[in-house]
Amino acid sequence: MTFEPRIVGFLCNWCSYSGADLAGVSRIPSAPNLRAIRVMCTGRVDPTFVLRAFELGADGVLISGCHPGDCHYAEGNYKAMRRVALLQAVLKGAGVDPARLRIEWVSASEGEKFARVVNEFTARVRALGPLKAAAEPVAAAAD
Amino acid sequence: MKTIAIDPITRLEGHGKIDIFLTDDGDVAETYLQIPELRGFEKFCEGRPVEELPRIMTRICGVCPEAHHLASAKACDAVFHVEPPPAAKKLRELLYSAFFAGDHATHFYALAGPDFVVGPTAPAAERNILGVVAKVGLAAGKRVIQHRAGAQEVVKILGGKAVHPVTSVPGGVTKGITETERARIEQLAREFVAFGEFTLGLFDQIVLGNQAYLDLILGDVYTQRVYSMGTVDPQGRVNFYDGAVRVVDPAGKALVTFAPRDYLEHLAEHVEPWSYLKFPYLKQIGWKGFVDGPESGIYQATPLSRLNAADGMATPKAQAAYERMVRTLGGKPVHATLATHWARVIELLYAAERALELATDPEITSPEIRTVPSATPDEGVGCVEAPRGTLYHHYVTDEKGFVRRVNLIVGTTNNHAAITMSIRRAAQRLIHRGVEVTDGLLNMIEMAFRAYDPCFGCATHSLPGQLPLEVVIHDAAGGVRVLRRG
Amino acid sequence: MSKPKLAIYWAAGCGGCDIAILDIEARILDVAAAFDLALWPCAADFKRKDVAALPDGDIALCLFNGAIRTAENVEMARLLRARSATLVAFGACAAAGGIPGLANQFGRDELLARVYRETPSTDNPAGTVPGPRTAVPEGTLELPALEERVRALGDVVAVDYTIPGCPPQPARIWAVLETIVRGGPLPPKGSVLGAGEKTCCEECPRRREEKRIRRFVRPHEIVPDPERCLLDQGLVCLGPATRSGCGALCPAAGAPCRGCYGPPPGTRDQGAKMISALASIVDSQDPAEVEAILAGIADPVGTFHRFGFASSLVRGVRP
Ligand code: SF4
Ligand code: SF4
Ligand code: SF4
Ligand code: FES
Numbered sequence: 024m025t026f027e028p029r030i031v032g033f034l035c036n037w038c039s040y041s042g043a044d045l046a047g048v049s050r051i052p053s054a055p056n057l058r059a060i061r062v063m064c065t066g067r068v069d070p071t072f073v074l075r076a077f078e079l080g081a082d083g084v085l086i087s088g089c090h091p092g093d094c095h096y097a098e099g100n101y102k103a104m105r106r107v108a109l110l111q112a113v114l115k116g117a118g119v120d121p122a123r124l125r126i127e128w129v130s131a132s133e134g135e136k137f138a139r140v141v142n143e144f145t146a147r148v149r150a151l152g153p154l155k156a157a158a159e160p161v162a163a164a165a166d
Numbered sequence: 167m168k169t170i171a172i173d174p175i176t177r178l179e180g181h182g183k184i185d186i187f188l189t190d191d192g193d194v195a196e197t198y199l200q201i202p203e204l205r206g207f208e209k210f211c212e213g214r215p216v217e218e219l220p221r222i223m224t225r226i227c228g229v230c231p232e233a234h235h236l237a238s239a240k241a242c243d244a245v246f247h248v249e250p251p252p253a254a255k256k257l258r259e260l261l262y263s264a265f266f267a268g269d270h271a272t273h274f275y276a277l278a279g280p281d282f283v284v285g286p287t288a289p290a291a292e293r294n295i296l297g298v299v300a301k302v303g304l305a306a307g308k309r310v311i312q313h314r315a316g317a318q319e320v321v322k323i324l325g326g327k328a329v330h331p332v333t334s335v336p337g338g339v340t341k342g343i344t345e346t347e348r349a350r351i352e353q354l355a356r357e358f359v360a361f362g363e364f365t366l367g368l369f370d371q372i373v374l375g376n377q378a379y380l381d382l383i384l385g386d387v388y389t390q391r392v393y394s395m396g397t398v399d400p401q402g403r404v405n406f407y408d409g410a411v412r413v414v415d416p417a418g419k420a421l422v423t424f425a426p427r428d429y430l431e432h433l434a435e436h437v438e439p440w441s442y443l444k445f446p447y448l449k450q451i452g453w454k455g456f457v458d459g460p461e462s463g464i465y466q467a468t469p470l471s472r473l474n475a476a477d478g479m480a481t482p483k484a485q486a487a488y489e490r491m492v493r494t495l496g497g498k499p500v501h502a503t504l505a506t507h508w509a510r511v512i513e514l515l516y517a518a519e520r521a522l523e524l525a526t527d528p529e530i531t532s533p534e535i536r537t538v539p540s541a542t543p544d545e546g547v548g549c550v551e552a553p554r555g556t557l558y559h560h561y562v563t564d565e566k567g568f569v570r571r572v573n574l575i576v577g578t579t580n581n582h583a584a585i586t587m588s589i590r591r592a593a594q595r596l597i598h599r600g601v602e603v604t605d606g607l608l609n610m611i612e613m614a615f616r617a618y619d620p621c622f623g624c625a626t627h628s629l630p631g632q633l634p635l636e637v638v639i640h641d642a643a644g645g646v647r648v649l650r651r652g
Numbered sequence: 653m654s655k656p657k658l659a660i661y662w663a664a665g666c667g668g669c670d671i672a673i674l675d676i677e678a679r680i681l682d683v684a685a686a687f688d689l690a691l692w693p694c695a696a697d698f699k700r701k702d703v704a705a706l707p708d709g710d711i712a713l714c715l716f717n718g719a720i721r722t723a724e725n726v727e728m729a730r731l732l733r734a735r736s737a738t739l740v741a742f743g744a745c746a747a748a749g750g751i752p753g754l755a756n757q758f759g760r761d762e763l764l765a766r767v768y769r770e771t772p773s774t775d776n777p778a779g780t781v782p783g784p785r786t787a788v789p790e791g792t793l794e795l796p797a798l799e800e801r802v803r804a805l806g807d808v809v810a811v812d813y814t815i816p817g818c819p820p821q822p823a824r825i826w827a828v829l830e831t832i833v834r835g836g837p838l839p840p841k842g843s844v845l846g847a848g849e850k851t852c853c854e855e856c857p858r859r860r861e862e863k864r865i866r867r868f869v870r871p872h873e874i875v876p877d878p879e880r881c882l883l884d885q886g887l888v889c890l891g892p893a894t895r896s897g898c899g900a901l902c903p904a905a906g907a908p909c910r911g912c913y914g915p916p917p918g919t920r921d922q923g924a925k926m927i928s929a930l931a932s933i934v935d936s937q938d939p940a941e942v943e944a945i946l947a948g949i950a951d952p953v954g955t956f957h958r959f960g961f962a963s964s965l966v967r968g969v970r971p
Contacts, residue, residue, distance in 0.1 A: 070924035070931075074965035091937065104939060105931035108946045113923055116757065116953030117966040187790035196790045204782075204798060205664060205721065206763035208771060210755040215950035217872045221910060222958075225751040228668020228819065246872065308678075315677050326905025328675060329668040329819050333905050336872040340906030434775040437768050440786040440793040444774065453775065536875045560772075567870075568950070573771045 028082035028148040032059045032141070033068045035088035037095050038130045042087075045134030046141075053138035054145035057085070064088065065126070066099020070106050073124060077114075083123045083148035087140065090128040100128070120151050184589055184615065192599035197590040199582065199615070201443035211572045216245050216543065216563045217336050219572075223559065224330040226576065231330045232265040232321060233552035233577065234559070236407065239334035241559040244427065244546025245567065246336045246539035253532035254338035259407040260351070260524040261324040261331065262550070266406055266517035267358045268317025269553045270469075270510050273619045274365060275310045278507045281613050282373050286382070287606030302368065313361045316354040320521070323347050338536035348531050355522035359483070362515035366487055369511050374494070383504040384495065387595045388614055390588050391416040391501045392458050393448060393465035395580065396472030397551045398423070403480040404472050404516065406551040412475045413448065416460050418499045422450065426549030429558050433575065436583075445583045446575055456587050464587070467555030467580035468618055469509035474499035479512065481519035487512045503588050506617040543567040552577035554619050581618050588614040656712035658687035659703065660742075661732060663725035664752050664802065665718030669743040672819035673715070676826045686833040687712070691732075700728070703735055711736040713832060715815070719745040719752045719962065720803040724796040733809035738838075740845070744818035744912050746805040749962020751818070753802045754954060756962050760800050804963040813838070815846040818912035818959055821898050844917075847897030851916045852909050853881075856891055856900035860884065863933035868948030871908065882908045883933075888949055890956070893919070893926035910958045921965040923956030 034040040040061045046053055062068055065088030076084050086103055094100040104126055111121035125144050129137045185198040207226055211219060220238040224231035236258055243250060250258075275298055280288075284297040299307035318328040325331025326341065333339045343351070373379045382388070398412045399405040412423040413432070424432050435444035436453045447453045451463035458464060465471070473492075479485040491508050492498050500509075524530060545562045555577035562571040592614035596607055662670055670692075674680065690711050691703050703711075714736035720726055733739050744750040755763060768774060768781045786793045805811055815828060824846040831838065838845070853860065860881040869886040876885045882903055883889040889903060890911035897913045915922040930949070936942050949955065957964045 070927040071919075071921055071965065074921055074924055078965050101937045102931050105934050105942050105946065106927055108943055109927040109930060109949070109952060112946070112949070112952040113927070113956060113966055116951070117961075118757070119966075185791075185793060196788070198788070198793055200793060200795065204763070204767065205752050206755050206758075206767060209758050209763045209766040212766075213757075213951065214954045215870060217870055218951070218954065221907070222751060222754075222954075225666045225668070225818070228666035228671050231666070231668060242872070311677060315675075318675060326907060327901050328822075329671050332902050332907040335907075340871075430772055433773055435771075435773045437774060437776040437780045437782070438786075439780050439782050440788065440795065442782050442795065444768075446773070538875060539872055571772075573773055575773060 026149055026153055028056055028145060028151075028153070029080060030054075030056045030058065030083045030085060030141075030145055030148060031076040031081040032057045032085040032087060033062050033065065033072065034059050035065050035094075035100075036061050036063050038089040038093065039087035039127075039137065041131035042129040042133050042137040045131065046138040047134075049134050051135055051138040053141045056145045056148075057141050064094060064096045064099035065103035066094070066096055068103055068106070070110055073106075073110055077119070077123075077154065080154075082151070082154045083125070083144060085141070085144055086124075086126045087129050087137070088126075090130055093130065119154065122147060123151060123154065184612075186589075186593050186597070186611075188597070192597070192601075194590065194594045194597050197586065197593050198440060199586040199589060200441045201582070204442040208572045208574055212569050214569050216242055216561055216567045216569050219559075219561065219569070220334050221330075221332055226574075228329055230265075230269065230552050230554070230577065232262055232325070233550055233557050235325070235331050235334055236262055237548045237550045237552075237557045237559040239336070239548065240408075240550065241546045241548030241561050242336035244548060245543045245561055245563055246546075247541035247543075248337040248537050248539035250338040251532070251534040251537055253342065253529050254535040254537075255408075256524050256527055256530055257324055257339050257342065257535065258334060260521060260530065261321055262407050263517045263521035263524065264317045264320035264324075264351075264355070264358070266553060267362065267514055267521060268314050268321075270514040270517065271310060271313050271317075271361065271365065273553070274507065274510055274514070277616055277619065278510075281609070281616070282379060282507070283368075286610055286613060287604075301372075306364075306368075309361065309364070313358065316357055320351050320354055323351060335536070337539050340536075342533055342535045343531055345531055348525060352522065352525040355518065355525045358518035359515070359522055362511070362518040363483065366511050366515055369508060373508075383502050383508075387592050387610070388503040388588070388617070389501050390458055390466075390503055390584065390591060391460075392462070392584055392587075393421065393451070393460075394471035394474035394499055395465050395467040395556055396475035397426075397549070397556060398476045399480060401480070402477035404476040404478075404513070404551075405480065406517065406520075408550070411549065411556060413465060414475050414499060416458070416499065416501065418474070421448070426558060427547040429547060429549070429560070429575070433558075435575065435579075441582070443579055443582050446580050447583065456583060456590070458587055464583045465580070466584045466618075467551075467577070468506050469513045469553075470500060470503075470506040472551060473509045473512065479516050481516050481523065483519055484512055484516035487515060503614055503617045506619075510619070554578045555580035578618070585615055585618050588617070655686065655688045657690040657706075657710060658683070659689075659691040659711045659714040659732060659736065661691055661714065661716050661718075661728060663716070663718030663728060663746070663805075664721035665743065665745040665750065668819045669717035669745075672743075672817075672822055673825060675822040676829070677822075679826055679829075682833060683829055700731070703731060706735050708734050709737045712738065714739050715742040716740065716805055717742040717746050717819075719749050720799065720805060720808050721752060722796040722798055726799070726808055729805055729808045738812045739805075739809070741805045741811045741814045743820055744816060744914065744959040746811075747814045747816050747914060748960035748964075749802050749804045750959050753804070753960070753962025754958070756801045756967065757953065760798050764798075802962045807963060812841045814844045814914075816844060816895060816912070816914040817846070817898060820846055821901075824897055844895065844914075847895050847913055849917050850896040852891040852894040852896055852898070852900050852903075852913065855896045855898070856881070856903050856909075858882065858900075858903055864935040865930075865933050866935050866945060868945065870950055876906065878906070886948075888930075888955055890922070890926055890958075892929040893922050893956070910955070912959050914960060922960050923953070923964055923966065926956045 088100045107126040187195045223234040223238040279298040322328040397409040413421045447463035454462040558575040560573040741747045828846045858881045889908035891909045894911045895913040
């Protein structure tokens, strides 16, 4: 059986969440692996949310929001982009492939793009395998 | 065969254990000193920016974090090919001198003191710091506490924190001192000197004034002829912060003097499967097992070995005390392990005098305390004399200063083999068929070990304070007898 | 009437926590007057079996320092948990794994191989690695086995309180002990004791301005202005992501905070908090430029999680 990754998506209410809707309404095929969580802005995605998602069993985390310049709160998506860069560095340091965390800009009208992003990311994470496997070299002391 | 296990801080509680195996005849067959812990700094510092190591390596040991902080800082200076300004070096050495004065005092009073001041075979309940205080008086006891607090205060002023100082960076220190701070340090340093003289006086009065102790010191039980290692300044005098490493043979002849960066040409470490701590030895002579004498590469790096390796002390009062010790003990090198305590008190006085010299140095308040490195980092060795032995930090980095490789030879590790042999010798001389293994007798074996002030904090821990001891004797029939003392 | 019992124990740490307790100086006599010592390996001769012989909950207060690295550490943690009414994770190692927890970035066997086989001073042609049992001609010698990874005390047993710091500062230690000695009430279980409720920045004497960072620098690369906030000057300082309590000792001495007092109130992961703080102040909106600026942060894990890697959320993704 092929491995089906669990992907958590933090989607901005103003753009990507609608983009996801559009993809659904337009019946554009997209991978069923995504568990979407609506946030008011990608700037609301605290780094803790991302790490918690991984801790609770996500194999990949997608953050998707408004295109640069279009954030309803002006700066939120830039902040998110900077957080992602730092989170990726920390994940790498902990032995987790940073490609498991992705940030993308998808507007409300880009249903197709949304589906493509989800499909690509799912395929990528599927190829990386389950997160636990990546952790093998420091497997837990049984207790 | 019987086993006697001496757990300095019992195995479950800690970090250093002596096993003594007896033959069926009740003689000592062999002894082992085991170190049961490893934290692996050599590995987990890899990949880190090298300038952070002075702040990470301190956590090797909370008893002597100053030694690790400075050895690490010096290794970083070397990695970046940068020379700290003179005031920065002086500030580091001042911090270090104050630390030494405090640390040596703690050991002398809390650990060694009970054996000499109260007596090696006194009842266990009295053989502790309180027993010492009872003997020397409460005023003297308070003085010890005050001295220790003063040393911590100087470290905090200069290092930012009293435990785990933070101020050394490649090329200097992050904090200079104001005139007010300097004046305070000078005042404390004067007290350190007075305290050093007081302690030496006490040693004179209580130990040297007692022929039985002198006989004990010079006796065969505690004599061990190995090589002596110590850092010397350009004039061949003892230095704790900087210099060349000199090794003299058991007859006192210089074997080699080397720059710390060349340590790999001179030192290697033997591994035994029964201890997490390795056994360094002199490469030129080779590892011949746990034997002493000129044919064996085992050496000692202790206050006594430093005095043996050097030509003298760099400060007047310590020099006078040094001369007196050498005269009294019949010339150098001294192989009486228990004389290490005497050497430690002399070093305490030296550290105090040196702290005062530096505190009154006109340059010490200079704001010139940083050189920003400009060369490409690559590799460096940093070395200081830790209270318990020569300490080497060796880092290799990439061209951005990220650590590729770390190697450490840590204070107490130097003495692992020598301590093992000292214990064996004492055990062999003291335990025989028909001799009852009393608490006092075991204490006398433990004294051989305690002279080194083994701080397994560096590999594990042995903290200042009373050293607890549990002795387990397994007899041939599988019976267990437990002797306890404190 | 017998006095309440006090136990102080260290596991895989450096001993600095014990030194910090000794550094309360003469007040240690007040502690001695208020408690009967049940265990303090560095200062008194009580053994494991003395503790084992006590009824459960008989030790009023146990200050446990050091991380959990060996099987022995686990065993002592369990024993002391059972015998203590109040168990305190004392210091960064017990609270969050501390610096020894950085070893979790590697495997145990990598540690052993490096120390015993690869270091250049090691002479070990047979490739010997110390192990739990060794036969010697006279008998058998035993060593405690290393656990695969380092854990915080709270990952092994339930902890009642945490006193953070590497080590906790003596004045703070005394403040806690004084409350207990005087019989004063302690906050609800689970609280952090001996620390403040704000961030390290609030205690820092340095002047803060509006932060806009275009370049990070490493501590040896600049001589920072003595008055201004270090982070404003591009030095990564964990002050914004660290609980107050130490008095901002490090930045006051010219060295950036490395976070030893752990996360501030309400924060689960110190590194995540620091990422938030940094993401807000980097002054660029261009992805390539952002990447370049952030690449200036050397060793993110070792900086953001210096004292808490073993118990951080990132550890969670790597069970
Ligand atoms: S918290 Fe710090 S001082 Fe305490 S044991 Fe750990 S490393 Fe040492
Ligand atoms: S120097 Fe550090 S602790 Fe002080 S205000 Fe700046 S960030 Fe905060
Ligand atoms: S400034 Fe930061 S690293 Fe320094 S003692 Fe305080 S909390 Fe710890
Ligand atoms: S509102 Fe969509 S990212 Fe900020």
